[in-house]
Amino acid sequence: xxxxxxxxxxxxxxxxxMEPPRVVLPDHQLFARRAARLRTxxxxxxxxxxxxxxxxxxxxxxxxxxxxxxxxxxxxxxxFDAALxxxxxxxxxxxxxxDIDWQQDxxxxxxxxxxxxxxxxxxxLASVRGLSVQALDDLAEQVLDADPGDSxxxxxxxxVAAALQVAWVRLTRALPRxxxxxxxxxxxxxxxxxxxxxxxxxxxxxxxxxxxxxxCAICATEWHLERVTCTICHxxxxxxxxxxxxxxxxxxVARAEACDxxxxxxxxxxxxxxxxxxxxxxxLASLALDLMLxxxxxxxxxxxxxxxxxxx
Ligand SMILES: [Zn+2]
Ligand SMILES: [Zn+2]
Numbered sequence: 001x002x003x004x005x006x007x008x009x010x011x012x013x014x015x016x017x018m019e020p021p022r023v024v025l026p027d028h029q030l031f032a033r034r035a036a037r038l039r040t041x042x043x044x045x046x047x048x049x050x051x052x053x054x055x056x057x058x059x060x061x062x063x064x065x066x067x068x069x070x071x072x073x074x075x076x077x078x079x080f081d082a083a084l085x086x087x088x089x090x091x092x093x094x095x096x097x098x099d100i101d102w103q104q105d106x107x108x109x110x111x112x113x114x115x116x117x118x119x120x121x122x123x124x125l126a127s128v129r130g131l132s133v134q135a136l137d138d139l140a141e142q143v144l145d146a147d148p149g150d151s152x153x154x155x156x157x158x159x160v161a162a163a164l165q166v167a168w169v170r171l172t173r174a175l176p177r178x179x180x181x182x183x184x185x186x187x188x189x190x191x192x193x194x195x196x197x198x199x200x201x202x203x204x205x206x207x208x209x210x211x212x213x214x215x216c217a218i219c220a221t222e223w224h225l226e227r228v229t230c231t232i233c234h235x236x237x238x239x240x241x242x243x244x245x246x247x248x249x250x251x252x253v254a255r256a257e258a259c260d261x262x263x264x265x266x267x268x269x270x271x272x273x274x275x276x277x278x279x280x281x282x283x284l285a286s287l288a289l290d291l292m293l294x295x296x297x298x299x300x301x302x303x304x305x306x307x308x309x310x311x312x
Pocket of ligand 1: 190191192193194195216217218219220221
């Protein structure tokens with residue numbers, strides 16, 4: 001064993017205690033990584049392969065649109081300073097919805113998808129192209145409110161959601177710095193855009209190893225929440241973890257973090273089981289876990305996945 005570390009002339013060695021960042025904005029390769037994860041999951045998830053492969057192509061198109069399209073509306077310099085200073089979500093989703101030309105993102109997304117879509121998906125793409133500006137705006141409002149809408153248009157909502165995600169991930173780049181971690185009643189709402197989390201994720205990255213973050217369903221911002229705390233009722237001490245008993249590892253990284261105070265659950269995606277796991281993708285691939293818990297009736301799902309909007 002070596003003796004205690006000695007300070008040398010050029011400063012001291014790191015203490016080993018690194019404060020993890022409280023809020024992390026999405027990086028530029030988010031959609032490319034998510035698409036790759038979805039492709040892997042599509043090959044390993046019985047019964048959901050075709051669905052996950054289609055979502056993978058949507059997410060790949062999101063990456064393409066994010067990289068190539070220049071938006072017409074760009075926020076003014078300093079536009080978000082006041083919100084950041086006062087702890088308000090600077091990219092409030094409903095407030096900005098009419099400013100942002102997300103419908104152009106949708107058109108670009110449909111163009112990119114058109115090239116690779118199968119025969120079965122073409123009618124869906126055509127039906128979204130045929131919607132009026134007003135009808136699209138109504139769907140956007142529902143997506144951003146996590147409102148399931150009516151069953152007739154529900155199939156179109158994931159494409160609208162995909163365009164909104166591109167628009168909001170792009171907007172996070174206009175922020176001069178990440179917002180503060182939310183506190184009080186809104187601790188589980190995205191500090192950037194005010195939307196709900198899709199799931200939580202436990203990282204294996206060096207600066208945030210083992211740290212849990214909630215992952216925003218719309219803008220993909222992540223914010224820290226202590227692992228002992230329920231994401232739904234904010235109480236501690238009554239959490240346990242439920243998974244599917246199945247040999248297929250890659251499909252079932254996600255667990256349900258269930259709380260006996262509020263009888264709700266949110267999926268948690270521990271990257272120590274698979275470093276490629278993604279909150280949105282792994283939530284979709286573990287749909288069987290939701291079905292099992294729904295049948296058992298003990299816990300109610302929380303978490304909003306705009307690619308899987310369920311309703312009556
Ligand atoms: Zn957000
Ligand atoms: Zn709870």
